[in-house]
Amino acid sequence: MAKSIPGETKAQWRFGADTKIETNQRRYIRIGVALGSSNGGPAAHLRAIIEAAMSAQKSILSAFAWDHRYRVSGVEDVLTPALVVYPEFIASNIGRTLALLGGDADRWRVHSKTAKLGHTLRMLVERGVRNFKCATTLELLVACQRGAADVLLAYPSIGANARRARKIADQFPEVRISVLAENDEQVRQWRGSRVGIFLDINPGMNRTGIEQTHGGKVLTLARAVNDAGLEFRGLHYYDGQYGGLDERERTVAAHRGYDSLLKLSAEIERSGVPVREVITAGSPTLPCSLTYEAFRSRVFVHRVSPGTIVYCDATILAQLPSEYGYRPAVLVLTRVVSRPRSGIVTCDAGHKAVSADAGVPTCVVMGHSELTPLSPSEEHLPMALQEGAAGPQVGEALYLLPRHVCPTVNNFDCALLVRDGQIESVEKVSARGHEAPLLRSLDSATSHERRETAGTH
Numbered sequence: 001m002a003k004s005i006p007g008e009t010k011a012q013w014r015f016g017a018d019t020k021i022e023t024n025q026r027r028y029i030r031i032g033v034a035l036g037s038s039n040g041g042p043a044a045h046l047r048a049i050i051e052a053a054m055s056a057q058k059s060i061l062s063a064f065a066w067d068h069r070y071r072v073s074g075v076e077d078v079l080t081p082a083l084v085v086y087p088e089f090i091a092s093n094i095g096r097t098l099a100l101l102g103g104d105a106d107r108w109r110v111h112s113k114t115a116k117l118g119h120t121l122r123m124l125v126e127r128g129v130r131n132f133k134c135a136t137t138l139e140l141l142v143a144c145q146r147g148a149a150d151v152l153l154a155y156p157s158i159g160a161n162a163r164r165a166r167k168i169a170d171q172f173p174e175v176r177i178s179v180l181a182e183n184d185e186q187v188r189q190w191r192g193s194r195v196g197i198f199l200d201i202n203p204g205m206n207r208t209g210i211e212q213t214h215g216g217k218v219l220t221l222a223r224a225v226n227d228a229g230l231e232f233r234g235l236h237y238y239d240g241q242y243g244g245l246d247e248r249e250r251t252v253a254a255h256r257g258y259d260s261l262l263k264l265s266a267e268i269e270r271s272g273v274p275v276r277e278v279i280t281a282g283s284p285t286l287p288c289s290l291t292y293e294a295f296r297s298r299v300f301v302h303r304v305s306p307g308t309i310v311y312c313d314a315t316i317l318a319q320l321p322s323e324y325g326y327r328p329a330v331l332v333l334t335r336v337v338s339r340p341r342s343g344i345v346t347c348d349a350g351h352k353a354v355s356a357d358a359g360v361p362t363c364v365v366m367g368h369s370e371l372t373p374l375s376p377s378e379e380h381l382p383m384a385l386q387e388g389a390a391g392p393q394v395g396e397a398l399y400l401l402p403r404h405v406c407p408t409v410n411n412f413d414c415a416l417l418v419r420d421g422q423i424e425s426v427e428k429v430s431a432r433g434h435e436a437p438l439l440r441s442l443d444s445a446t447s448h449e450r451r452e453t454a455g456t457h
């Protein structure tokens with residue numbers, strides 16, 4: 001059974017075996033289960049999960065006008081595809097965010113999975129942003145090396161990964177480090193360490209965390225943290241599922257979640273365990289967290305945790321109010337390598353350069369609304385050329401605004417830093433990928449690395 005869904009967020013469908021759901025972005029979700037259409041029970045539960053997934057389908061900008069400030073001089077010497085970072089625009093995006101936070105850099109716990117470059121982390125630190133969030137032990141290490149004061153490893157760490165995080169915490173006693181927990185075992189494994197614990201609450205994203213309605217479990221775990229002799233830092237609540245909703249619906253949904261979150265936090269306080277910090281929001285729900293008045297008047301510190309806004313991409317620029325004034329600060333420079341038939345132009349930015357995880361089109365070609373990126377292969381990106389348009393010639397350079405900048409940055413070993421059109425340096429994408437997989441080898445690298453990075457922050 002295949003059913004076409006007219007809108008991304010008001011989807012209605014019946015479930016059957018191998019149900020195929022078509023969104024208006026022509027992406028398919030296959031559900032290989034047979035379910036009835038009863039109200040309640042597993043079908044309703046799954047429907048709720050799929051509705052949340054559908055609302056996460058994100059729209060993107062359809063075009064982005066050319067702006068001469070993005071031109072790179074000396075492009076003939078640049079190997080493509082190349083990641084280009086523009087520090088002036090990074091500085092402007094950081095400044096815009098600080099202005100939205102009333103100038104209080106301490107309210108931002110920036111996610112470093114977007115920034116990734118030591119250079120960018122340093123720019124954040126220089127502007128007073130010293131609270132970070134990260135998802136990998138490599139991001140944790142790099143944030144500690146680049147001057148972070150407080151880093152939350154916002155990922156469920158288990159086994160060898162937890163032991164590695166503990167080592168990094170020991171290596172940087174001057175940095176306050178915390179982790180997430182959602183069950184007893186995850187609390188117990190940190191006994192005897194110096195890390196603080198945030199309880200991860202599932203805001204309906206259904207990825208990690210304790211269900212928001214399970215207040216009893218949250219209370220028991222908060223007490224267990226204290227009983228284990230660990231510091232209970234507060235609640236982590238990443239409501240990243242609302243990116244596909246329009247701004248008004250997004251705000252209503254996010255505020256409803258915050259109401260429950262505050263009730264939960266008050267219950268914990270009443271039980272005698274102080275909640276010091278509550279963390280909400282990525283980039284799309286930043287406006288929702290900013291307009292939630294109750295966050296300002298609480299006893300706890302409220303921090304927001306957007307990361308994408310440091311660089312911006314074609315998705316977040318479509319989701320945030322244009323008056324916020326964010327600009328793309330990272331592009332992919334590519335060249336036309338072929339025109340295999342009329343109506344098709346191919347450049348060298350396949351999905352090993354511009355990430356395809358958010359769907360097709362993977363990017364917007366700046367200043368070329370006549371080009372529509374098609375499905376990429378590893379190193380090729382064919383694009384449809386509007387009928388009657390001349391289009392770029394083979395060898396011509398193009399500038400791509402990624403649909404999802406975070407994994408795109410992660411695709412590159414290094415980036416060109418371009419200021420005023422001039423290539424100023426080649427910067428390492430320091431937190432790219434993951435650390436080497438064997439704990440033993442990392443232990444021996446640690447002291448060497450520590451010496452190498454001393455004095456870099």
Ligand SMILES: Cc1ncc(COP(=O)(O)O)c(C=O)c1O
Binds near residue numbers: 306
């Ligand atoms: C746990 C967590 N916090 C914060 C963020 C940052 O959100 P955004 O990329 O929308 O800025 C993410 C993004 O994936 C995340 O997973």
